[in-house]
Every structure is written in structure tokens, then in C-alpha cells.
Amino acid sequence: MTKDFNANALRVILRRMSEPSDAVPRPAEPSLEEQIAAYQREFQDLDPQVEKVVSALQRLNRRMNVAYGRQTATLGISNAEWEVLKALVVSGAPYRLGPGELAKRLGLTPAAMTHRIDRMASEGLVNRERDENNRVRVIVELTTEGREKWLEAMRLASVFEEDLLQDLDSRERGLLGDVLTRLLRRVEDAQPDAEGRLTDLD
Amino acid sequence: MTKDFNANALRVILRRMSEPSDAVPRPAEPSLEEQIAAYQREFQDLDPQVEKVVSALQRLNRRMNVAYGRQTATLGISNAEWEVLKALVVSGAPYRLGPGELAKRLGLTPAAMTHRIDRMASEGLVNRERDENNRVRVIVELTTEGREKWLEAMRLASVFEEDLLQDLDSRERGLLGDVLTRLLRRVEDAQPDAEGRLTDLD
DNA sequence: GCTTCGAACTTTAGAGTTGAAGTCTTCAGC
DNA sequence: GCTGAAGACTTCAACTCTAAAGTTCGAAGC
Numbered sequence: 001m002t003k004d005f006n007a008n009a010l011r012v013i014l015r016r017m018s019e020p021s022d023a024v025p026r027p028a029e030p031s032l033e034e035q036i037a038a039y040q041r042e043f044q045d046l047d048p049q050v051e052k053v054v055s056a057l058q059r060l061n062r063r064m065n066v067a068y069g070r071q072t073a074t075l076g077i078s079n080a081e082w083e084v085l086k087a088l089v090v091s092g093a094p095y096r097l098g099p100g101e102l103a104k105r106l107g108l109t110p111a112a113m114t115h116r117i118d119r120m121a122s123e124g125l126v127n128r129e130r131d132e133n134n135r136v137r138v139i140v141e142l143t144t145e146g147r148e149k150w151l152e153a154m155r156l157a158s159v160f161e162e163d164l165l166q167d168l169d170s171r172e173r174g175l176l177g178d179v180l181t182r183l184l185r186r187v188e189d190a191q192p193d194a195e196g197r198l199t200d201l202d
Numbered sequence: 203m204t205k206d207f208n209a210n211a212l213r214v215i216l217r218r219m220s221e222p223s224d225a226v227p228r229p230a231e232p233s234l235e236e237q238i239a240a241y242q243r244e245f246q247d248l249d250p251q252v253e254k255v256v257s258a259l260q261r262l263n264r265r266m267n268v269a270y271g272r273q274t275a276t277l278g279i280s281n282a283e284w285e286v287l288k289a290l291v292v293s294g295a296p297y298r299l300g301p302g303e304l305a306k307r308l309g310l311t312p313a314a315m316t317h318r319i320d321r322m323a324s325e326g327l328v329n330r331e332r333d334e335n336n337r338v339r340v341i342v343e344l345t346t347e348g349r350e351k352w353l354e355a356m357r358l359a360s361v362f363e364e365d366l367l368q369d370l371d372s373r374e375r376g377l378l379g380d381v382l383t384r385l386l387r388r389v390e391d392a393q394p395d396a397e398g399r400l401t402d403l404d
Numbered sequence: 405g406c407t408t409c410g411a412a413c414t415t416t417a418g419a420g421t422t423g424a425a426g427t428c429t430t431c432a433g434c
Numbered sequence: 435g436c437t438g439a440a441g442a443c444t445t446c447a448a449c450t451c452t453a454a455a456g457t458t459c460g461a462a463g464c
Contacts, residue, residue: 029289029306029307030292030293030307032383032386034292035292038291038292038293038294039291039292039356041294042291042352042353043353043356043357043360045357045360046356046360047360047364049372049375049376049379050360050363050364050367050375051360051363052379052382052383053367053375053378053379053382054266054363054366056379056382056383056385056386057259057262057263057266057382058263058266059386060259060382060385060386060389061259061260061263062309063386063389063390064256064259064260064389066309067389087231089240089241089244090232090236090237090240090241091232091240092240092243104231105231105232107264107268150244151244151245154241154245154248155245155247158245158247158248158249158252158253161252161253161256162249162252163388164256164385164388164389165252165255165385166388167384167388168381168384168385170251172381173251173252173255174251175377176255176378176381177251177254177255177258179370179374179378180254180255180258180259180262181234181254181258182369182370183258183262183366183367183370184234184258184261184262184265186365186366186368186369187262187265187266187269187366188265
């Protein structure tokens with residue numbers, strides 16, 4: 001190893017020059033404003049108003065999912081399992097659905113559903129049994145324990161959600177809910193073409 | 203096999219009785235209104251106004267991600283890869299970040315980042331090289347091709363997003379952006395406690 | 405009744421993620 | 435300089451999801 005006597009010191013200096021003010025750890029990602037400004041620099045046609053809505057929507061959802069994940073983890077379940085519990089509760093008493101129907105509602109493949117039900121059955125959250133009227137079909141039924149877990153998760157979630165919306169008064173909450181519902185209907189009703197463009201169904 | 207002569211016919215009748223009106227295929231999941239009504243039946247303390255906002259947010263985001271996925275697929279990349287391209291573009295010229303920094307910005311583990319960069323480097327979307335000033339570090343740099351891909355994806359996405367917000371006038375878009383930003387700030391600034399409750403930092 | 409088609413679910417193989425352990429480089433003290 | 439500790443990334447094993455093939459049962463035609 002033939003090195004110049006100060007090569008090491010030089011490297012250190014160069015490195016420090018390249019990142020001089022890193023003493024205070026920065027946030028995990030740039031702020032929304034910085035992000036949109038960067039997009040505009042690189043893509044002139046961007047409508048900043050539209051981008052603000054869309055980016056905020058995406059970030060908000062990611063943060064919320066992290067928060068839900070922390071909550072469900074304290075109950076010993078995952079967000080994925082909570083989704084299944086929710087679908088069964090929404091289906092109403094007697095809280096029974098087939099794997100295929102569950103998969104459709106959760107937007108999963110039937111194969112993934114099989115595995116989730118395996119896990120949840122072994123944890124006692126659901127029962128899996130064959131339909132005696134049609135032995136090809138399977139019935140997934142919420143257990144009492146599963147229903148309790150849903151309720152606990154719901155209690156935690158509703159506290160978090162109330163905290164989240166704390167700064168909005170009732171009028172603002174109503175307006176927000178209505179606007180989001182309109183957007184949702186637009187995505188759900190319109191048939192996107194090959195490029196994903198939404199075509200009107202007027 | 204000793205069977206009653208009409209056992210099969212009886213089973214058919216029973217099965218039909220248990221699902222009489224399934225001729226018309228139902229939508230994949232219950233409507234937002236049905237979902238909230240079901241929650242309220244099972245959990246009295248629920249605030250339907252809050253739940254409407256939260257559920258609409260979640261559904262909207264899921265649908266949007268499906269739409270983005272269809273678009274990026276037409277470009278031969280995945281949503282995951284698009285996320286990396288976005289982070290690099292947002293970082294600004296010369297479009298270089300380390301794997302660790304990228305992982306933080308995307309909310310991934312460093313291990314997952316390593317694999318993503320493997321793929322994207324083999325597809326020519328990024329270059330991976332060692333930092334000569336500090337040979338522990340790695341620099342991921344956007345290639346020209348990667349930058350083009352980002353631009354194409356952006357063009358598609360902005361059309362979709364404009365379609366999505368089509369029914370909102372400029373005033374509504376502005377208000378929606380502001381409200382969502384307020385919610386986002388609430389999640390980002392507040393430190394959630396063990397149960398995920400947001401504690402004020404006033 | 406027998407056979408074939410179709411429906412509902414499961415199994416398998418492959419891709420992507422996480423958490424933990426491992427490797428290599430740099431930093432700090434002696 | 436040498437040595438141990440810390441940092442940045444990678445590797446490994448286990449897990450979850452998708453797509454496709456496989457299995458089992460029921461329905462319809464002969």
C-alpha cells in the first residue's frame with residue numbers, strides 16, 4: 001500500500017466539504033412544497049394546484065397506514081388481517097363470506113386470500129369450513145375473538161382519526177367528505193382506457 | 203354409495219334457496235354508505251362524518267394506485283420503480299442519492315433498497331457506483347433513460363390527475379389542497395405515542 | 405348414469421419485502 | 435500506526451403477494 005503521507009487527511013477534508021452542514025439530521029423526505037417545486041422545474045406542463053392535491057393525498061395515506069400499523073401491532077395483528085376483519089364485519093351478521101368474495105372485496109388474488117385465511121384461522125380470528133350445501137365452496141366465519149379484535153382496533157382507530165381531524169370544524173369535515181366522495185365516484189364509475197385515462201360515462 | 207333417489211335435486215334446491223338473487227353480479231365491494239352504516243351498527247361510538255372522510259381517503263388512494271400501476275405498466279416499469287425515479291428527480295440535479303437516503307425517503311428498509319437498485323441498474327434506469335471520497339458509500343445516479351421514463355410517467359399521470367379532478371373548479375381544488383395539507387402537517391408534526399395517539403406539540 | 409365443462413379454492417414457482425447477521429470502510433483513542 | 439467501535443451497505447432466511455397450473459365438486463348434455 002503505497003500512499004501519500006496525507007492522502008487520508010485529504011480524503012477526510014474532501015468528504016467534509018461535500019456535506020458541510022449535516023450536523024442536524026434532516027427530515028426523511030423533502031416537504032410537499034419542495035417536492036412540487038422540483039416537479040415544476042423538471043416538467044413545465046405540471047399544474048401545481050392539481051399536484052398539491054394528489055401529492056398530499058398520497059402522503060397523507062402513507063402516514064395514516066403507518067399509524068394504523070402501529071395500532072394494530074399493539075393488538076397483535078397486522079393491517080392485512082384487520083382488512084379481513086373489517087370486510088367480514090361490514091358483511092353483517094352472521095359474518096360469513098367465501099374466500100373468493102373476500103378476495104374481490106380486498107382487491108387480492110384468491111391465492112393470497114387462501115394464505116391469509118390460513119394464518120387468521122390458526123390465530124383463532126376466523127373459522128374456515130366447507131359449505132355443506134355446496135362442497136366446492138368454503139365459508140370463512142368471524143369468531144368471537146375476531147369480532148373483539150375488530151372492536152378494539154376500531155376503538156383505537158377512531159381516537160386516532162378524531163385526533164387527525166381535530167383542526168377541522170364540522171362544516172369543513174362535511175365538505176371534505178363530500179368532495180372526496182365525488183372524486184371516489186369519478187374513479188369508480190369511469191372506465192379507464194388502456195393508458196388509464198378516465199372516459200366519461202355521461 | 204347408498205343415496206336417496208332425490209338427494210342431489212334436494213341439494214340443488216337448498217343451494218338455490220340460500221342465494222336466490224345472484225343473477226346480476228354485484229360490485230366488488232359495498233358502497234361507502236353501506237360500509238359506514240355497517241360500522242355504525244356494530245360500533246355505536248363511531249362518528250359517521252369522520253369515518254366518511256377517512257374511508258373515502260383510503261378507497262380513493264387504493265383506486266389511484268391501481269390506476270398509476272396500469273399507467274406505469276405501459277411504460278415497462280412498476281410503481282415501485284417509479285417511486286425511486288421520483289425521489290431522484292425531486293433531489294434535483296445531478297440526481298444522485300445514496301441507497302440509505304433513498305430508503306428513508308421511500309419508507310423502505312435498506313435491504314429492499316439494495317434489491318430495487320439492483321433491478322433498476324440492470325434495466326438501465328440508474329447507475330450504481332462507489333463514492334470515491336468515502337468508499338463505504340454508494341451513489342445511485344439517474345441515467346438519461348431513467349429521466350426520460352420519469353418524464354413519460356409524469357405526462358401520463360398528469361392527464362389522469364386532471365381527469366380525476368375534472369369536476370372540481372379552481373376554488374374547490376385550492377381548498378381541497380389546503381385542507382389536505384393541514385391534515386398532513388398534523389400527522390407529520392405530531393409525535394404519536396405508543397397507542398398511536400397524536401399528542402399536541404403546541 | 406356417464407362424461408365433460410365450469411366454478412371455487414389450493415398449490416406451486418417466482419418476485420419483492422423485512423429483520424437479522426455479515427462485510428467492508430472509516431473514525432477515535434492509545 | 436494499531437485496534438476497537440461505528441456506519442453504510444449487502445447477504446440471508448423467512449414471509450407475503452401474484453400468476454399459473456392443479457384439484458375437487460357440481461351442472462348440463464347425451
